[in-house]
Amino acid sequence: MKVLEALRIAMRALAANKLRSVLTMLGIIIGVGAVIALMSIGRGVEKYVTDQFAGLGSNLLFIAPGQITEGPPSLRANPVRSLTLGDMLAIADRSRVPHVAAVAADFQTRVQVSRAGKTVTVQANATTPEYPLVRNWNTTIGSYFSTLDSDERQRVVVLGSETYQQLFPNNEYPIDQTVQINGMNFRVIGVMESKGGGPGGNLDRSVFLPLTTGQDRLFKQKTPNGEYRVTVIYASIDDSANIPAAQEAITELMRERRGIKYLDQDDFTIISQNDLISVFGDILGALTIFLGAIAAISLLVGGIGIMNIMLVSVTERTREIGLRKAVGAKRGDVLIQFLIEAMTLAAIGGMIGVALGWGLAQIVSTFFGEFQAVVGADAVVTSLVVATAVGLFFGIFPAFRASRLNPIDALRYE
Amino acid sequence: MMPKNGRTNGQIPVIALRDITKVYQMGDVEVHALRGIDLEVYPGEMIAIMGPSGSGKSTLMNIIGCLDVPTSGTYELDGKDVSRLKDDQLAAIRNHKIGFVFQNFNLLPRTTAVANVELPLIYAGMGGRQRRKRAEDALRLVGLGDRLDHKPNELSGGQQQRVAIARALVNEPSMILADEPTGNLDTKTSIEIMELFQRLNQERGITIVFVTHNPETAEYCNRVVRIRDGLIESDETRQATAGIHAAKTHAVSSNGHEAVMVKERER
Structure with a gap:
């Protein structure tokens, strides 16, 4: 008997008992639905996070003082030696x-910024002029300060988009307006694009001024030997393939500059975007295993449900089986018929599950506008294949039983 | 014993049973259901196998129907020994050579008449279009040309049994094996069904074997075999006393065989 024929018989048998068929599928539906929904949401979150990191600037390395150690901050290593502008200039040297x-x-550092009676506390980023280039970030109004501004220690400031909105609530044109930073007058020369929240705080709620101006006029936090102290150095690398090599070169350079002896620990940290992404990757990996376990359990339960109903169905249809055998069905024909029925049940359940999961993912996406759930074709195909395989596996025993029925007894069965 | 019947000249018997026995093991007890049955049935015969319950007639029917194999003895169906075949081989024989009609019809519920009739053809591996045509032809033959897409619950008992007969005919088997075919039908419908069998037997030469304990069914047959305690008690070949022959016989004369045949052809 052709498989197509068996499929038609199976569809008819399932349609004859619609409610029971749906109830039987429920385990598979929930299992597949949960997996599709959670995987899609997970993918969406992953994509969102990756996009956020990509927004930090391409192929970026962060160099920060101290070691990132585990445990609460109070237990961390002793106060760390700062990085300086000199470190940055050394890293910029392509021969090294x-x-x-x-x-x-x-x-x-934190500063208070005021204008026309409004005061906000935001993060000040006192940077070198290359900052927008390295961070892959531009201004929407005006421009970032120039090397000349920096060299002349000009009191100019570029506002983060939220800071601008707070200080200029009526969207006044901000250029050449004056704001006070910690009481000192600064001329606004630009507003940055909105970047949104991300690792390291919301940069839209900050102001940007030249490092020289900040350290010489405002914060006065130079190192004892007069160097410009910095919190973090950003280095963008020409190609992602070269990141490990660059990381190694910078490490060697910094150890040499800071006089760290052979085998002693670094007292600075270099983090690549990949390091940050891989941390999220680990979290998502754990989540995936967890989801896999849920899926396995619900598919197992669903499979047992299918086996149970198929056994009932075989018993109920004993006479049908007897008749089919009497008119010429071979064992294999009966076996295939019931196997296909179980597989069809599971596959349809899987399809409904996919639809349900997709719907759930869409609803969640709509609720949290920040990210969009991604329903992957691979997840859909895998779910359907696994669901069908579950149907096949748990259908074997009932189908085998059906195929072994003796037609004489089966025909006489009441 | 050889049946003395006009159709024996040189033809291979449809059924040739030689010294058939069947022993069931019921716990420690051996039950001898059949103790040595010899029987030949020739093409075109309409034969009733009768016997009280426990006589072994159901066992004999299962063996004739290739649903079971004998413990000893040989069974040749259309000249081919089928007494030692395996399950799947028997299934193929049933599919090609035997049409079953049951007391309780055994139609698939929620399935149209034509789909029910197609069933044996599915297992014969016939393609969909040809199958449908053959099934429709078989249904027309039993007078259900206007009920092709009715489901069993939309049909009367007599109509359901006609569907079952169409299903038995559709594979053009060597014989139809009918197990108490009128057991679930009222008298009037029973007569219709038995006359249908007679018509198929006479017009199409189809060999029909009834297994019954109902003497009225036997009256439509021209041969009656009685079984008792696993042995053939009697084997009687005679003129059918009921049905399309008998009705005309009463109307015309006590020996109106020729006249009936003429009338029959006119119908």
Whole structure:
């Protein structure tokens, strides 16, 4: 008997008992639905996070003082030696760090910014002029300060988009307006694009000024020997393939500059975007295993449900089986008929599950506008294949039983 | 014993049973259901196998129907020995050579008449279009040309049994094996069904074997075999006393065979 014929018989048998068929599928539906929904949401979150990191600037390395250690901050290693502008200039030297494309330094601190009676507390980023280039970030109004502004220690400031909205609630044109930073007058020369939240705080709620101006006029936080102290150095690398090499070169350079002895620990940290992404990758990996376990359990339960109903169905249809055998059905024909029925049941359940999961993912996406759930074709195909395989596996025993029925007894069965 | 019947001249018997026995093991007890049955049935015969319950007639029917194999003895169906075949081989024989009609019809519920009739053709591996045509032809032959797409619950008992007869005919088997075919029908419908069998037997030469304990069914047959305690008690070949022959016989004369045949052809 052809498989197509068996499929038609199976569809008819399932349609004859619609409610029971749906109830039987429920385990598979829920299992597949949960997996599709959670996987889609997971993918969406992953994509969102990756996009956020990509927004930090391409092929970026972060160099920060101290070691990132586990445990609460109070238990961390002793106060760390700062990085300086000199470190940044050294890293910018292509003879030492061959693959570096651009470098910027950033000194971060909290400041109060006021204008026309409004005061906000935001993060100040006192940076070198290359900052927008390295961070892959532009202004929407005006421009970032220039090397000349920096060299002349000009009191100019670029506002983060939210800071601009807070200080200029009526969308006044901000250029050449004056704001006070910690009481000192600064001229606004630009507003940055909105970047949104991300690792390291919301940069839209900050202001940007030249490192020289900040350290010489405002914060006065130079190192004892007069160097410009910085919080973090950004180095963008020409190609992602060269990141490990660049990381190694910078490490060697920094150890040498800071006089760290052979075998002693670094007292600075270099983090690549990939490091950050891989942390999220680990979290998502754990989540995936967890989801897999849920899926396996619900598919197992669903499979047992299918086996149970198929056994009932075989008993109920004993006479049908007897008749089919009497008119010439071979064992294999009966076996295939019931196997296909179980597989059809599971496959339809899988399809409904996919639809359900997709719907759930869409609803969640709509609720949390930040990210869009991604329903992957691979997840859909895998779910359907696994669901059908579950149907096949749990259908074997009932189908085998049906195929072994003796037609004489089966025909006489009441 | 050889049946003395006009159709024996040189033809291969449809059924040739030689010294058939069947022993069932019921716990420690051996039950001898059949103790040595010899029987030949020739093409075109309409034969009733009768016997009280426990006589072994059901066992004999299962063996004749290739649903079961004998413990000893040989069974040749259309000249081919089928007494030692395996399950799947028997299934193929049933599919090609035997049409079953049951007391309780055994139609698939929620399935149209034509789909029910197609069933044996599915297992014969016939393609969909040809199958449908053959099934429709078989249904027309039993007078259900206007009920092709009715489901069993939309048909009367007599109509359901006609569907079952169409299903038995559709594979053009060597014989139809009918197990108490009128057991679930009222008298009037029973007569219709038995006359249908007679018509198929006479017009199409189809060999029909009834297994019954109902003497009225036997009256339509021209040969009656009685079984008792696993042995053939009697084997009687005679003129059918009921049905399309008998009715005309009463109307015309006590020996109106020729006249009936003429009338029959005119119908």
